[in-house]
Amino acid sequence: MREVAYLFERFPSFGQTFCYREVAELERQGTKVHVFSIRRPVNEPEQDWDKQLVDRVHYLPEEKLLVPEVDGLLRSKTVSAETRAAVEKWGRKSDFLRLYQAIYVGTRLQQAGLRHIHAHFAGMAARTAYWINEFFAIPYSFTAHANDIFAPRDFAVSLPKLTEGAVAIVTVSDYAARLLRDRIPENSSKVHRVYNGVDLSRFHPTDFGTGIPAIISIGRLIEKKGFADLISACALLTSRRRAFACEIIGEGPLEGTLRTQITGAGLEEQVRLAGPQTQAQVALRLAHATIFVLPCTREADGGMDNLPTVIMEAMAAGLPVISTPLAGVPEMVEPDVNGELVPERDPAAICAAMERLISDPARARRLGDRGRQIAGEKFSIETSARQLQEIFESIQGAAI
Numbered sequence: 023m024r025e026v027a028y029l030f031e032r033f034p035s036f037g038q039t040f041c042y043r044e045v046a047e048l049e050r051q052g053t054k055v056h057v058f059s060i061r062r063p064v065n066e067p068e069q070d071w072d073k074q075l076v077d078r079v080h081y082l083p084e085e086k087l088l089v090p091e092v093d094g095l096l097r098s099k100t101v102s103a104e105t106r107a108a109v110e111k112w113g114r115k116s117d118f119l120r121l122y123q124a125i126y127v128g129t130r131l132q133q134a135g136l137r138h139i140h141a142h143f144a145g146m147a148a149r150t151a152y153w154i155n156e157f158f159a160i161p162y163s164f165t166a167h168a169n170d171i172f173a174p175r176d177f178a179v180s181l182p183k184l185t186e187g188a189v190a191i192v193t194v195s196d197y198a199a200r201l202l203r204d205r206i207p208e209n210s211s212k213v214h215r216v217y218n219g220v221d222l223s224r225f226h227p228t229d230f231g232t233g234i235p236a237i238i239s240i241g242r243l244i245e246k247k248g249f250a251d252l253i254s255a256c257a258l259l260t261s262r263r264r265a266f267a268c269e270i271i272g273e274g275p276l277e278g279t280l281r282t283q284i285t286g287a288g289l290e291e292q293v294r295l296a297g298p299q300t301q302a303q304v305a306l307r308l309a310h311a312t313i314f315v316l317p318c319t320r321e322a323d324g325g326m327d328n329l330p331t332v333i334m335e336a337m338a339a340g341l342p343v344i345s346t347p348l349a350g351v352p353e354m355v356e357p358d359v360n361g362e363l364v365p366e367r368d369p370a371a372i373c374a375a376m377e378r379l380i381s382d383p384a385r386a387r388r389l390g391d392r393g394r395q396i397a398g399e400k401f402s403i404e405t406s407a408r409q410l411q412e413i414f415e416s417i418q419g420a421a422i
Contacts, residue, residue, distance in 0.1 A: 024053040026414050027131055027139040033059040035080055035344065036066045037242055040218040040331045041142050046075060047219065047407040053414075056136060058082065059126050067273075067298035079222060080130070082123055092122045094113055101125055105157040117149065117177055124153030131160055134390060138163070138189075138418050144170040149179045152187050156264055161417055164188035165216075168328035168349070175319070183207050189417050192410070194218050194407045195329045197351025217353075218331050219403030225338035226309045227394060230387065234265045235380045236411075238341075240304060240332040243274030243295075248317035248323055248346070248366070250283060255317075255372035257287040262373070262382060266341045268293045270310075271304060302380045307336040308339035312386065313379050317421065318351060333402045337393035342386045344375045354401075360393030 026048070032041040045055050057079045083089060096106050109121050127150065131139060139154060141147035141164040149161035157304035164184065172195070174181045185191055185206045191213045193199050205211035237256070241247040249270055256268050270280070270293070277295060284293050308314070316334035320326045329347065336343050337354065343361035345351050355361045362378070364371035379386045 024411065024415070025058040025136060025355065026053060026057065026418075027058065027127075027134075027136045028301060029058045029127065029139055029141045029151055031146045032061045032063055032145065033057060034069065034071050034076060035063055036069060038142070039069075039301060042071060042075075043219060043221055043403050044407065044410070046072060047221070048410065049075065049401045051404075051407050051411065053411060056134065056225055058130075060123060060150065068300060070300050070302050082126055085119060086362065088119070088122055088126060092125045095125060095129065100129065100232040101157065108156070113339070115178070117179070120149045120179070121153050121157075124152045124157055128158040128160060131136060134282070137161070138414060140164065140414070143167055144174065144181055144184055149177060152179050152184055155187055161189040163192065163413070164415060165187050165192040166202065168198075169325040171202060171220040172328070172349070173323045173325040182206065182336060185212070188212060190214060190413050192216050192413065193328075195353055197350045197353065198328050203382065213415055214409075216406055216409045216410065216413075217401050218329055218334065218407030220338050220397060220401050221403045222338050222398055224305050225335060226305070227340035228309050228311055228390065230312050230383065230390075231310050232265055236242065236310060236338075237266055237268040237313050237315055237386075238271070238374060239268070239315050239417050240271040241316060241330065241337075243272050243276040243280060244319050244331070245276065246319055247272075248319045248325055249280055251317045251319065251367055251369050251372060252315055253287065253293055254369035255291050255315075255376065256289055257377055258369060258373040259290060260289065262377065264377060266292060266376075266380065269307065270294070271296045271299050273298045287315040304310055304335065306338070308341060311336075311339070311341055313344065313376060314339075314341040314361075315362065315372065315376065317344070317366065317368075317372050318346045318348050320348060327351070328372050334397055335350050335399075337397040337401070340387075340390040340394040342379055342389035343393060344379070354396075355410065356396075358389070360389050 039363050060082050139162050141151045144166045148164040155162050199215040319329045333354050343355050345355050346366040347363045362375040
């Protein structure tokens, strides 16, 4: 049986359902995935995760338990002299826990005979994988997503160091792959584009609702999702005397600000913040919607979405999509093919696009039908998992 280790900062997570789907599909296709998670999910909404998969996740101890356990390994000389010297030299400098976590996970990978570890995001988990390779010579790869490469934070193990040490770098859009290859030309051959995959079987074609047009959006309530622009567009749509209902699914730090905006615009009857929902509930909401809108924006530090999985899910449900032409979004949404792309931070353009689709149901259905076809052709989880397996097999073959 094929085997691979995965390392996450937190798993499973409501905001990263694509990670859960990836692991589940790899297992369905015959790869045993050993999942390590640095942190436990806390205060997360209930989800319909596979209990057997989640019960096998190996959660690392918290710092107060981790440090003495690893200090014991260092004293017992279970690890190499070079590793002990590196830990001693690092001391308590910033990010020192990554070294301790690497020793904790690395010893377990050695005991299990695992010769490859994959991390998600060029962040905490990838930096830990970097040290696992340094200490135990176990190759690592990672998947880079969005802000981890568009607006990377400054750590001693920087993004250039991560890419230099990795045997493979996966990213989820052609846009991001080009960006990385331009930044690391000497390691450009390591970069692979593998789209996030969506489980098409979970999504049924929308019935486009039976009442007034239903606009839906999904995501963390943070700036880059553009929900403030969507609410402003809804205010404009109301002023044009269009009947509609808008539901925004998700939670996040901007909830209070967005509620105040809704109240201030007198949109309490039209716009609802629905909070987080399970994957099954999201699929149900999409199946009764009319339009999906996610007006992504670029943040001041350059952070932005890359390939929002919720757009794929809306496409899988046969909904026309309105979004903005940032990063990998145009690889999903093609104007007048399966939706519309509007300029970022432009509520008037969002309003006009919504009004066009509301006033032309036949066009909305045509765009939605084509979007569902594109989702099947480009973004199925089965295809994504097979592509990852090929990358993993080449890594493990080279390590033998």
